[in-house]
Amino acid sequence: MDIHAQKLQNREKENVQEWIEWLSSFGSTKNEGVTRLLYSKSWCQAQQALQLKMEQYGLNTYFDCVGNLFGKLPGTDAESPVILTGSHVDTVVEGGKYDGAYGIIASFIAVLRLFDTYGYPKKTIEVVSFCEEEGSRFPLTFWGSRNTTGAYDLDRVKDIKDKDAILFLEAMKKAGFDPAQYQTPIRNDIERFLEIHIEQGMVLEKNKKSIGVVTHIVGQRRYQVRIKGESNHAGTTPMMYRKDAVVTASHLIAFLTNKAKEIDADLVATVGRMEISPNVPNVVAGEVEFSLDIRHHKAEVLNQYSETIFSEFKKIAEDLQMDIQVSQWMDVSPVSMNGELVKDIRNIAAQKNLTFQEIISGAGHDAQVFASNIPTNLIFVPSQDGISHNPKEFTSVKELEMGIDLLTEVLYKLAY
Template sequence: MDTQLSNKGEGTMKNIIQDVENNVNWLSQFGAVPSGGITRLLYTKEWFDAQQALKSKFEDIGLDVSFDEVGNLSGRLTGSQYPEQVIMSGSHVDSVVNGGNLDGHFGIIAAYLAIQYLKEKYGTPLRTLEVISLAEEEGSRFPYVFWGSKNLFGLAKKEDVQNIKDGAGVSFTDAMRGLGFNFKQDETAARKDIKAFVELHIEQGSVLENEGNTIGVVNSIVGQRRYNITLKGQANHAGTTPMRYRKDAVYGFSRICTESIAKAEAAGDPLVLTFGKVVPKPNTVNVVPGEVMFTMDCRHTDQAYLKTFTEEIEHDMRAIAKEMGMEIEIDRWMDEAPVPMDPQLVDTLKNICDKEQLNYRVMHSGAGHDAQIFAPRVPTAMLFIPSIKGISHNPAEKTKTEDLVEGVKALTQALYQLAYQD
């Protein structure tokens, strides 16, 4: 495809490359830090300024704009025949600390541009088009995730956040109310008007780049099981304790890690297993470590397989601990099931990619996204575009401009089919 919207939008898409670059750079100024990254955390000045600036952007193209109680921002182009049926697209406006300028943010820009192009070319849609800038997804300021999307569906509970604080001791409630937002009057109230939600996002992995694809049509978001594990041996003198008498917790952990990773590699894609945090005690040069606390993160697209695999790893860990004369405590604190995307909507995206001759692949998402909150409740699908070297949550996060453009084109065609066609 060239830089025009296939054969349907020649007049409005000529400047798409410039539009994409200008808007990404524009949004990147809110929360920019000296390292080149972005820190735009929920209910901060940087976050508020970004939402207010987006509000003006949406208004400038003639959308009906509003905030909900908690700070989700919506811009709506009301449909002529089915105004009560909303075709929604967007993503989250918050970032991680010192993150990149595309994660979440580009999904908002892409939806805004797509609706602008469609409005200019085709006028009023049959169904209402809505771009949404979700208040929060990352959990980077407060220990709570998906605050924005959970509030859309009555899933967020006041008691879960009203007593939590950020690293500076600022309470969630004070930060929210300080910017003029508040808890929903009816926290169980849920949006009933969303007919479809399509989220465009950078992959945050390297599959598309390595396989030479421009677009990913996501059919599932992986399930996750996360653990905090403590292995207890015996701390002892590093010089006077013979090897045969040691209960070395680091050695025990190394066995667990090595054997578990070997099983994960044998299982193959899409299973992934990560030991991400390791804290030995007493963590000094001349003492045999007596304790290790470590984390484990396991993900798969099939819930039954995820359960079976992790239970086998749990059994292996206990067996290794028993063999080495140690104690082990296993705390599984997250158990999230995989979330499939809507099959019909996935087929719609595949058909669009085939028709437009886009270089795409069907794939799963190894990371969590707002789409996983939407998907059990409304027809939902995702589009991915490549991440250079798979880097994300990092100032080096980047996607080729031509791939950003292809993402906007694919999203525009999807919204056209969903909102303008019977």
């Protein structure tokens, strides 16, 4: 019996709650949140501690050249492709303990339990702790998974900086991943990717379900809408002579919100940011800019919706003789999870008497990066009150364990 197998057999009992707390200690904040940004000190500590724990528990570990950490349970079939499972280790600023972290820990625990019960799998399983997904330090997202698929390389980041003007490549080097040593870490040996994650919404909780079997990850489009009216004296300008950008923005927002509800129950449209100019109580606002974020799992619904509202915007601009400019600055296509495995996951959940439902992910996840290349699936556990990206993020141990239980069985089906 090799050293890894000895470790795997003699390991201490894992405890999901303790491990979540332990991982959250790297980057913990005074508000009981977690801030663990790509290539920061707390990020380095977390990845190194994860590597050490994986080694202690008998996995073969290695980092790729951008800082993705892999922990391997080798398959008995040396030629077989890899089943990859995991999530991202980075967090937003003042984030919670579960987003990303749970997916890494759940995958790690599932693999340990599989070995306990069944020994080595036929196909190699790798647990991954992706270096970056959130885009919370540098203005890019999915650096970890997009390197793994080959969508990104150093060219993508050579000019970008964080808010302290530290170059991406400098930060990377300082964290021990010297860009000079970069060779594309693209992986062509991965057969499937499987991720488990907290929902970050309230659908499962509202529907009293323990498991969400994700069928699609939405496409996202983001726009900036700029309304140019006329800034005027609030007392001396009769209503009929005004070109009030705040009033026009209000009409557009009311319209686009109603239209989103009307077109499809799964469509979401959000105006989260508004800037008013000059923004003083006694002056009619001459200019308003607002953001518009729209998401749906079908490109044709996004097309239909955006065409409908922007043609109405155009009409309103003409009617009011005001200038309304719309510019798009993000376009992420929707993706489908592997349909056959969705069915299998449903069946496994049913056999285990877990309450579950199919669900669409409204947030982006590493899974979406893989989904257009290889069969990919995503499983959700509930988020209390739908809260995420916040120190209050919470999922009960019972729900965390149900997720691990399901994931274990799904991995068994895929790798044994």
